[in-house]
Amino acid sequence: MFLADVVDASAALAATRSRKAKIATLAELVNQAGPAELPAVVAFLTGQPTQGRIGTGWRTLAELGAAPAEESALTVAEVDAALGEVAGTSGSGSAKRRAETLHALFAAATEEEQRFLFRLLTGELRHGALEGVMIDAIAAAAEVPGEAVRRAFMISGQLPVTAVAAVTGGAEALAGFRLALGRPLRPMLASPAESLEEALAEHDSAIVEYKMDGARIQVHRQGDEVHVYTRTLREITKNVGELVELVRGLPCDSVVLDGETLALTDDGRPRPFQETMSRFGSTREEQVRELLLRPYFFDCLHLDGVDLLDAPLRERNAALHKVAGEHLIPGESVPADPAGLLEAALEAGHEGVMVKSLDSVYAAGRRGRAWLKVKPVHTLDLVVLAAEWGHGRRTGYLSNLHLGARDPDGGPPIMVGKTFKGLTDELLAWQTKTFPELEVRRDDWTVYLRPELVVEIELDGAQVSSRYPGGLALRFARVLRYRPDKDAADADTIDAVRATLKG
Template identity: 75%
Template sequence: MLFADIVTASIRMAATGSRKAKIGIIAELLTAAERTELPAVVGFLAGQPTQGRIGTGWRTLAELEVPAATGPRLSVDAVDVALDELAGIAGPGSAAVRGSVLRDLFGQATPDEQEFLFRLVTGELRQGALEGVMLDAIATAAGVPGESVRRAFMLSGRLPATAAAALTGGSDALGEFRLELGRPIRPMLAASAESLSAAIAELGSIVVEYKLDGARIQVHRAGSEVHVYTRTLREITEHVGELVRLVRELPCRSVVLDGETLALTDAGRPRPFQETMSRFGSTRAEQVSQLLLRPYFFDCLHLDGQDLLDTPLAERRSALREVAAEQLIPSTTDPAAATELLEQALAEGHEGVVVKDAGAPYAAGRRGSAWLKVKPTHTVDLVVLAAEWGHGRRTGYLSNLHLGARDPDGGPPIMVGKTFKGLTDELLAWQTEALQEIERHREEWVVWVRPELVVEIELDGVQVSRRYPGGIALRFARVLRYRPDKDAAEADTIDTLRTLRAE
């Protein structure tokens, strides 16, 4: 297959807002691809090459200035081989070698292919919102149920592997994916509820748990080997020795636990979220000793050789109590005690509670109605699209943020408002540096960035507005914090925001 076929499909998808049309375009391309090409084709379309991050920055590519080819001649395999070579370059003289490989690759590409390659290599092409569309397209191309594809992806965490299995072996191949110790699965997510009473009424038989102001973790243990992962499936084992030691001492041979971790003050209250997240990238003994992490587990997905994903939550909680009772998150199964638990969680400095269907299986990677979060204030996770240079006291800092909601149909984020409220001096300094590192281009006072950073916004709701493309605007929005534990694929959708619209 020519690389130009992928580029053309990408251009066609960008030109339509129809989810059905996008699915059809991708399915057509997947059907036409050779089976050996499938991992690369899927990776390129999703902006997630199988090589991972290539290690080549925006400035390196911007300085190439290589004349484009007059016609398409690059194959998918040729691009994949070049990216393999780029990913493996390291050591003294690597910059020169990388430049040579890039000039050769870009020299064989047409203008459209060069633009696509630029965005692919720098990570700018990555569209987390395309993930759901891609899964539906794989199901369509392979003629298999969408649920089979989603489950295989949940267990593998890899779109290319899921597509290859579906299109080469159908439902039987997809059914071979299993929970594998040491390979993280995508976490189950919670939707928002209007109120505690509404959540309880919707779910019936329930479990109500603290919603902590911490960071999501998933731990795997096989014998003495322990791995710890974030909600984005990034491994942080080497940074969280106290969690590794704790899990290694649990009374079991093998286990997979889902939960949250956070650093606490001497009074037992949660430290700021950023302090907890700072531990995920630090091995400095001083910081580790000052910010010990406390785990709270709320689910058990595997125990001593038995996978529990498809069992009801009530049974998974029994397994959890058996193996990690001392680390169990505060909870109740009594609806009459739910209000008291919510008040207790808020009094201790946490965000609220999560109400869960006690009979539901673990639906990883999906934000369904089986888990409903209840918080006293409206908060949404949005993507930063741009920022404006500040004035007065904020001169020299990127201040006013342009915010976008995720397009559930795979398009780019949809702008829904701006805000400069809630930004501390420390956060201003940090975002000024961080946003310039992912800069796409700038105008007189606006710096446009790749849509990667997720920020948690508190708001009073949304209102109908013609000012922004989504037809709504945020009301009294203020920044609570950045969410480095989330990527753009986990931002709230425009549909979610529309449910907050004042009538």
């Protein structure tokens, strides 16, 4: 398959808002690709090379200076091989060799192909937000149920691998995916509920648990071997020794647990989220001593040789109680006083509660409403699109943020508002230092960024407005914190913003 075929498909995707049309375009391309090139085709059209980040920045690509080819001749396999060579180059003189490989690649590409490759390598090609559409396209191409593809993707964590299995082996191959100890699973996520009463009314039987302001973790243990992963499947085992030792001490031989971890103050209240996240990138002994992490587990996906992914939550919860002991997250099945549990969670410094159906199986992503989160303060996770230079005491700092919601059909983030409220001096300094590293262009007042950073925004709902492309504007938006544990594919959708519209 030629790169031009992928570029043409990308242009067709960008030209339509129809999810059905996007799925048809992708399914046709998946069917045309051979098994060897299919992983690269799927990876490219979900916004990243098969190698992931290859360590090439915007400035490096901008300075290549390669004149475009007049005719299209590059194949997908050739592009994938070149990017693999770049990713694997290291040692003395590696920067020069990487630049030479990239120059040769871009010189073999037409102008349109160069633009595609530039966006692909700088993270500007939808940044993986096409995953949901691609899953449906793979299902259509392979003529298998979408849920079978989603389940296999949850277990493998790799959409290209899942695509090859679906196309070459169908439903039987997808059903063959099994949880593997030491290979992280994509996490199950929650949808928001307007109130505790609404959440409870949606389920015949449910468990109500604290919703903590911590960092999501997934732990795997087999014998004495322990691995700890973040919600984005990044391994942090070497940075969280206290969690490793704790999991080694649990009464089991093998286990996979889902939970939260956070650092606590001396009186047992949660420390700020940023302090917990700082531990994931540090092994300094003094910081470890000052910020010991405490885990709170809320799901058990495997215990002593038995996989529990397809078991209902009531069974997984029973296994969790057997193994987690004092490290269970606070909660009750069908509590006599759910409002009292919510009040207790808030008084303890947490965000609210989770209401989970005891009949639900474990499924990645916001699929349905099996898990519902109830928070008195309304927040959205949005993508930072740009920042404006400040005025007055903020002169010289990048301040006013342009905010975007995720397009559920895989397009670029949709701008829904701006805010400079809630930015501390520390955050202003951090933004001013960090944002130029993500810069794609600028004018006299604004620095425009690759859509990678996710920020949590507190707001008083949304209102209809023609000022922004989404047809909405945020009301009284205020920055709460950045979310380094999330990427743009985890941001809230434009539909989630619409759900906050004031009457």
